[in-house]
Amino acid sequence: xxxxxxxxxxxxxxxxxxxxxxxxxxxxxxxxxxxxxxxxxxxxxxxxxxxxxxxxxxxxxxxxxxxxxxxxxxxxxxxxxxxxxxxxxxxxxxxxxxxxxxxxxxxxxxxxxxxxxxxxxxxxxxxxxxxxxxxxxxxxxxxxxxx
Amino acid sequence: xxxxxxxxxxxxxxxxxxxxxxxxxxxxxxxxxxxxxxxxxxxxxxxxxxxxxxxxxxxxxxxxxxxxxxxxxxxxxxxxxxxxxxxxxxxxxxxxxxxxxxxxxxxxxxxxxxxxxxxxxxxxxxxxxxxxxxxxxxxxxxxxxxxxxxxxxxxxxxxxxxxxxxxxxxxxxxxxxxxxxxxxxxxxxxxxxxxxxxxxxxxxxxxxxxxxxxxxxxxxxxxxxxxxxxxxxxxxxxxxxxxxxxxxxxxxxxxxxxxxxxxxxxxxxxxxxxxxxxxxxxxxxxxxxxxxxxxxxxxxxxxxxxxxxxxxxxxxxxxxxxxxxxxxxxxxxxxxxxxxxxxxxxxxxxxxxxxxxxxxxxxxxxxxxxxxxxxxxxxxxxxxxxxxxxxxxxxxxxxxxxxxxxxxxxxxxxxxxxxxxxxxxxxxxxxxxxxxxxxxxxxxxxxxxxxxxxxxxxxxxxxxxxxxxxxxxxxxxxxxxxxxxxxxxxxxxxxxxxxxxxxxxxxxxxxxxxxxxxxxxxxxxxxxxxxxxxxxxxxxxxxxxxxxxxxxxxxxxxxxxxxxxxxxxxxxxxxxxxxxxxxxxxxxxxxxxxxxxxxxxxxxxxxxxxxxxxxxxxxxxxxxxxxxxxxxxxxxxxxxxxxxxxxxxxxxxxxxxxxxxxxxxxxxxxxxxxxxxxxxxxxxxxxxxxxxxxxxxxxxxxxxxxxxxxxxxxxxxxxxxxxxxxxxxxxxxxxxxxxxxxxxxxxxxxxxxxxxxxxxxxxx
Numbered sequence: 001x002x003x004x005x006x007x008x009x010x011x012x013x014x015x016x017x018x019x020x021x022x023x024x025x026x027x028x029x030x031x032x033x034x035x036x037x038x039x040x041x042x043x044x045x046x047x048x049x050x051x052x053x054x055x056x057x058x059x060x061x062x063x064x065x066x067x068x069x070x071x072x073x074x075x076x077x078x079x080x081x082x083x084x085x086x087x088x089x090x091x092x093x094x095x096x097x098x099x100x101x102x103x104x105x106x107x108x109x110x111x112x113x114x115x116x117x118x119x120x121x122x123x124x125x126x127x128x129x130x131x132x133x134x135x136x137x138x139x140x141x142x143x144x145x146x147x
Numbered sequence: 148x149x150x151x152x153x154x155x156x157x158x159x160x161x162x163x164x165x166x167x168x169x170x171x172x173x174x175x176x177x178x179x180x181x182x183x184x185x186x187x188x189x190x191x192x193x194x195x196x197x198x199x200x201x202x203x204x205x206x207x208x209x210x211x212x213x214x215x216x217x218x219x220x221x222x223x224x225x226x227x228x229x230x231x232x233x234x235x236x237x238x239x240x241x242x243x244x245x246x247x248x249x250x251x252x253x254x255x256x257x258x259x260x261x262x263x264x265x266x267x268x269x270x271x272x273x274x275x276x277x278x279x280x281x282x283x284x285x286x287x288x289x290x291x292x293x294x295x296x297x298x299x300x301x302x303x304x305x306x307x308x309x310x311x312x313x314x315x316x317x318x319x320x321x322x323x324x325x326x327x328x329x330x331x332x333x334x335x336x337x338x339x340x341x342x343x344x345x346x347x348x349x350x351x352x353x354x355x356x357x358x359x360x361x362x363x364x365x366x367x368x369x370x371x372x373x374x375x376x377x378x379x380x381x382x383x384x385x386x387x388x389x390x391x392x393x394x395x396x397x398x399x400x401x402x403x404x405x406x407x408x409x410x411x412x413x414x415x416x417x418x419x420x421x422x423x424x425x426x427x428x429x430x431x432x433x434x435x436x437x438x439x440x441x442x443x444x445x446x447x448x449x450x451x452x453x454x455x456x457x458x459x460x461x462x463x464x465x466x467x468x469x470x471x472x473x474x475x476x477x478x479x480x481x482x483x484x485x486x487x488x489x490x491x492x493x494x495x496x497x498x499x500x501x502x503x504x505x506x507x508x509x510x511x512x513x514x515x516x517x518x519x520x521x522x523x524x525x526x527x528x529x530x531x532x533x534x535x536x537x538x539x540x541x542x543x544x545x546x547x548x549x550x551x552x553x554x555x556x557x558x559x560x561x562x563x564x565x566x567x568x569x570x571x572x573x574x575x576x577x578x579x580x581x582x583x584x585x586x587x588x589x590x591x592x593x594x595x596x597x598x599x600x601x602x603x604x605x606x607x608x609x610x611x612x613x614x615x616x617x618x619x620x621x622x623x624x625x626x627x628x629x630x631x632x633x634x635x636x637x638x639x640x641x642x643x644x645x646x647x648x649x650x651x652x653x654x655x656x657x658x659x660x661x662x663x664x665x666x667x668x669x670x671x672x673x674x675x676x677x678x679x680x681x682x683x684x685x686x687x688x689x690x691x692x693x694x695x696x697x698x699x700x701x702x703x704x705x706x707x708x709x710x711x712x713x714x715x716x717x718x719x720x721x722x723x724x725x726x727x728x729x730x731x732x733x734x735x736x737x738x739x740x741x742x743x744x745x746x747x748x749x750x751x752x753x754x755x756x757x758x759x760x761x762x763x764x765x766x767x768x769x770x771x772x773x774x775x776x777x778x779x780x781x782x783x784x785x786x787x788x789x790x791x792x793x794x795x796x797x798x799x800x801x802x803x804x805x806x807x808x809x810x811x812x813x814x815x816x817x818x819x820x821x822x823x824x825x826x827x828x829x830x831x832x833x834x835x836x837x838x839x840x841x842x843x844x845x846x847x848x849x850x851x852x853x854x855x856x857x858x859x860x861x862x863x864x865x866x867x868x869x870x871x872x873x874x875x876x877x878x879x880x881x882x883x884x885x886x887x888x889x890x891x892x893x894x895x896x897x898x899x900x901x902x903x904x905x906x907x908x909x910x911x
Contacts (some may be wrong), residue, residue: 013259022179023172025387028420029338032836035337056221063172080166083802086810087628088169089337089387095170114844123335123388124628125806126813127844 003052011047011055013034015062023063024091027121037093044100044119060101063092070144071102074137084133085137086124092118098134103142106142110135153429154710155640155647157864160802163633164652165385165626177357178341181482182413185343186215188405189262189416191252192270193244196495196829197278197291199879200240200271200815203706206248207268213261216408217269218620223404225373229396229581231363232758233302234310234460235294236498238371239782240399244273245293246460246495246666247829248426256411274507280829282457284491293460293493296765300493301842302458307473309547310484315449318725323520327513327894328438329878330823331457332430333423333500335841338387338628340397340427341417344406344684344727348608356614357386359625360512361655365388366787367396368403379403382656383807386556389627390814391501392428394667424839425654425831428500429824431456431491440516445527447536449484450477450545463500465491467760471595472506473726474593474761477545478514479593479768480536480750485545495829496638501667503811504874507594508818512896515590515879519886529883530569531589533770534560545838548750548762555794555857556591559770560755562792562853563589574772585787586888590771590879591658594872595763596669597744604670604744604757608637608678611738616711616725618643618686619651624671626654629870630671630803633677637800638863642683646706661827669767669868670744676863678742686738693731694722765861767869770793771812771876775884782904784885786816789848791873794855797865798829801854804869811873817842819878823897 005014011144015021015038027035028100029048036047039061042052066072075095078084085091094117100109108116114127114133122130155161168174191208193200197766205217214228219228227241228234239251252269256262277291284290285300293300316322342356352374358364361381368378386393396414405414418427439680440449451738454472460464469491476487504511522529537557543549563569572587579585598604606899609621620639626632632652640650652657663675691706694713698720700706705716714721747764755763775787791808795868798804825832833839860867891906 007176016179016574019179020181021172023176023177025176027336027339027387028834028836030837066171076167076170079170080162082161083163083166083806085163085166086630087168087336087338087386087388088165089176089628090170090176091169110849117844121335121337121841121843123337123390123814123841124810126809126811126842126847126850128809128815128847128849130893131808131844131849135811 005052007051007053008108009052011052013052014052015047019061021064025088025092035093037096039096039100042103043047044097058109062093071141072099074140075099078133078137082129082133082136082146084125084129090122091118094122094130100114102138102141106138106145107137152515154644155637157641157644157799161637161800162645163630163756163803164636165633165645166845174385176338177355177384178338178387178417179313180343180355182343185413185415186257187259187407188402188414189254189266190250190401191266192247193240193249193251193271194247195244195273196247198244199276200242200244200272201274202272202718203251208265209620210904211261211265211268211861214254214265216255218404218408223372224373227371229367229371229842230462231395231464234370235331236461238404246497246499250401253405255405255414265497267385274776276494278829280494281453282365282494282498284761285494286490293495297493302462302491302493303491303519303756305470305489307475307485307487307546307753309753311486312449312451312486313836314486316353316596317441317602317718320443321450321521321524322438322440323517323524324438325517325894326519327435327507327516329433329512329896330776331432332502332818332822333824333839334390334391334392336388336390339418339420339423340393342398343400343413343415344402345413346406346409346411351380352403353380353386354402355382356399358383358399359627359667361390361625362662363665364396364399365657368400371400372403380658381626386625386627389666390503391667392503393502393884394665395428396429401710405636420836421834422785422831424517424824428463430497430500431458435510435513437517441521441525443534445535448484449590450482451486452476454489456771457496458491459494459495459496459498461496461498465499466758468501470757470760474546475593475764476510478537479591480607481538482545492812496826497831498638503659504594504813504871508875510842511590511592511875512878516882516894519883529589530560530564533589537591540853546762548747549749550767552861553796553857553859554768555855556593556768556770558793558855559768560591561796562855563770563772564792566790568774568788572774579776583778584781584888585776586884587774587885588880588883590876592769592771592872592875593766594669594875596673596765596767597763598668598670599760599763600750603666604674605741606663606675606678607736607739607741608675608682609660610679610682612686612690612724612728614728616723617649617651618645618727619653621653621660623660623676625653625666626664626794627805632800635676635805638676638679640678641681643687644710646710649711659858669871671784671868673862673868674742674744678740680863685740690727692885694727696732697722697727719849765859767872769872769876771880773877773880773884776880777885777888777903779907782907784785784820784881784898784903785882789850791850791876792855793869793872794857795869796857796859796862796867798854799864799866804854805852805870805896808873809850812850813842813847814822815874815877816847819881820897
């Protein structure tokens with residue numbers, strides 16, 4: 001996709017305002033909460049700390065593209081089914097971090113999942129059901145691998 | 148998925164109706180709305196803690212390219228004052244500035260970037276007045292008055308007197324004393340305060356706001372700006388968190404004012420995190436002095452305490468916050484003699500207001516610490532002392548209110564007592580790795596629900612059969628993430644015998660729903676849910692009746708409403724709901740019902756100086772257990788296990804019940820260990836989430852929630868609100884666990900490593 005915006009346009013604004021992709025959230029604007037997490041060339045990045053020019057020639061995945069992958073479908077299903085969603089404002093960023101994590105390996109422990117999501121804050125859940133959801137999604141992806 | 152094929156059930160862990168839309172990023176929050184041709188609005192704030200605003204130079208801000216207007220107090224129509232109970236807060240300061248976050252100018256700009264450049268260019272000339280930041284100094288004679296009509300800066304001074312506490316201490320065999328303090332806590336909802344507004348052609352202002360109280364907002368805006376209520380329409384989509392911080396005006400009056408000056412263009416305002424921390428509401432810091440006495444056998448006998456709540460520059464709900472704290476100051480126990488004194492004091496600090504467990508988590512820290520201190524004096528087990536004195540049905544609580552609703556605190560304590568985390572704690576403690584100590588701590592907790600006496604706690608539910616044969620619940624109390632609207636769908640689907648996929652939900656909109664109060668006070672699901680039950684029963688009866696007309700049957704008794712249709716049992720004939728709906732005029736397809744929550748029938752003569760909101764009759768209870776491991780070299784307290792037993796009556800949705808408990812404990816652990824919104828001379832020093840620390844994934848254990856299976860006769864399907872109660876447990880439970888581990892008693896929260904280390908070293 002070609003879009004022309006000022007080089008220093010924050011990626012979170014590019015997504016939310018210019019492209020109308022409001023699934024990516026902004027919770028702090030200073031890189032501390034993780035609500036704006038997206039994948040850039042498969043890596044979890046904070047879109048509030050990136051400018052448009054850094055995206056030149058890269059492949060970007062936002063929560064709107066979550067269902068385009070098997071892992072993403074399982075993550076969405078598990079977040080809903082395991083009760084990991086409350087207010088839902090951290091959810092898209094949390095899911096993108098989980099997507100990067102599950103793609104990096106299929107057999108993380110709960111502790112490793114907590115570590116992998118440590119850049120994402122949630123104020124509603126106490127994290128228990130978020131970790132449950134990522135465990136569940138990872139198990140289902142693993143089962144799918146065997147089939 | 149099979150659940151979609153079945154009627155929705157109460158008691159089943161139904162998947163929340165908003166889960167998929169939120170998990171796919173499709174749910175539209177207020178923050179996600181960017182209308183075409185919008186203007187951005189932003190606020191210039193005073194920066195000075197106390198002073199007289201003598202002049203404002205807005206020329207530099209106005210000269211910034213893209214800035215359209217800079218509004219000041221002179222542009223505000225109407226009295227320019229808002230406030231839930233006391234109309235004391237200026238929309239834009241017009242005379243005295245009372246804290247650093249007071250709004251002095253409102254800027255309208257074409258872009259957010261222009262706004263950011265312009266805001267700091269507004270020059271307010273403020274002639275300093277002596278400021279006061281310590282509530283004790285603020286009460287002293289001669290202290291500068293922050294509001295001329297509030298003597299000694301007291302927003303409220305009140306007491307609860309039950310029995311003869313001072314004399315009763317002479318009859319006690321053991322007395323514990325302590326002084327405690329709790330920090331300012333910030334809500335840190337991830338979606339900061341925001342909204343959009345537009346002046347419509349017919350002269351009405353349409354707004355979409357991240358708010359807990361759309362109907363009350365209309366009153367606030369209408370009063371402050373002198374606008375008739377029917378010219379203000381507010382929609383409240385799902386909130387990205389609230390926790391009390393969006394109860395009351397944040398962006399509302401400012402946005403409406405901006406819309407009046409935007410030539411019909413839509414206006415958007417979104418606070419940044421720094422602004423949220425500097426000008427948003429926060430939890431009251433509190434100082435508490437306690438004395439608690441018991442008989443030799445452990446029977447609690449007398450309590451005396453003095454509470455000082457720092458309410459900051461404006462009233463908001465400060466008095467009511469303190470009242471609720473006072474009502475809980477004696478814990479969920481029988482104590483015959485109580486003297487509870489409270490002072491809610493203005494300072495030039497930022498405004499303290501509503502936050503989850505409204506005034507209660509402060510006193511719970513003090514009281515539950517006192518219980519362990521007293522248990523030690525008595526040589527008793529802290530579990531035994533609590534069980535011996537725990538309130539049961541029919542007892543009289545510390546406010547002198549006889550308990551006529553379900554009281555499950557003893558049941559919750561028993562659930563902990565019988566759990567391996569408690570039973571096997573000594574063995575677990577012996578397993579502490581070298582350089583660490585382990586301990587287990589308890590807290591028994593409660594939290595009243597509802598507005599209390601003198602404030603009618605009412606909701607008006609509306610449910611509709613649409614022309615397509617689907618049912619719609621018109622929610623009227625904001626869903627800030629707790630899932631009340633999902634519970635409403637579950638209740639409606641259950642009564643109307645429909646599957647989840649046949650039910651629709653509208654979030655609150657003052658144009659289409661009915662005033663139903665705020666999403667607050669543990670009353671949201673309770674009050675609206677009760678209203679909704681009858682509305683659904685009425686609609687069900689009506690739908691069956693109208694089907695009988697179509698089917699030519701003499702009586703309704705053999706007709707059943709089932710998923711998608713009404714059937715006549717003897718003949719098997721049926722009417723699909725879509726067909727039935729096309730037969731009914733719209734007003735016939737809508738049912739509306741009001742419910743008013745119960746109030747105390749027998750108000751005790753114990754409370755003096757209270758305004759409204761006393762007493763409460765429905766309370767959620769709980770008991771928490773924290774097991775901690777303390778690093779003796781660093782003072783770091785790690786919560787290893789956390790167990791929360793909760794009496795919320797009957798559980799409507801076990802998954803959502805757990806969500807509330809987990810979340811309350813998580814927020815409570817932050818309050819216990821790290822959260823402290825630091826303000827110096829009225830300036831907020833915690834500007835971001837790297838200086839104000841909330842728990843991350845690595846900071847909390849896998850919290851375990853156990854429901855106490857009770858039943859609240861007045862509740863919808865037997866439930867009570869549990870959104871707040873869990874917040875009260877973690878701080879005292881962790882403090883008690885720390886005392887158990889290291890023999891040190893921290894009375895000042897948060898329980899930081901430096902405080903712990905200092906106490907450990909002092910004890911050596």
